[in-house]
Amino acid sequence: MSQAGVIDSLQFSGAASEKRGVLGTSELSRLAQMQGSTEGLEYHLRGGRAGSGRPCLRISVRGCVELPCQRCLDPLPVPVAVDAELQLAESLSEIAEADDDIDRVLASRRMEIAQLVEDEVILALPMAPRHAACGRERPAT
Secondary structure: OOOOOEEOHHHHHHOOOEEEEEEOHHHOHHHHHOOOEOOOEEEEEEEEEOOOOOEEEEEEEEEEEEEEOOOOOOEEEEEEEEEEEEEEEOOHHHHHHOOOOOOEEEOOOOEEHHHHHHHHHHHHOOOOOOOOOOOOOOOOO
16 A cells, blocks of 8 residues: 655645555554455545635545444445545634535645545445345344
8 A cells, every 4th residue: 555645735736736546444544443444445636726716635535445234243345436626724713614515624734645535535434334135134132
């Protein structure tokens, strides 16, 4: 797996930079705490400007995460396909006071790419992952 690294988000956005890589479970600690695992999530991060002219990051993530089924606890593969545009905000109050549907993140000189990818993946996962029909029935207690 690749080390994602750290970016200065405003500089990355202003230069329209790009970064690609693959992250595994060992680099996604919060996903591991959720008992999730992956053989690799491919990400593509691009800097640029949103339609409003504000600096933004565009992130795409593809792969599969295996989570425990909430019914039977057997592994459940969950496909991941994330495409998000995140406007860079200058302050937390700007994010809190926004009255629209635009996704925002706090601009930072030291933004961890793995953490950004992990945030978007966790948001895309189902709250209660379950098989459509579990393979075995648990005895009633």
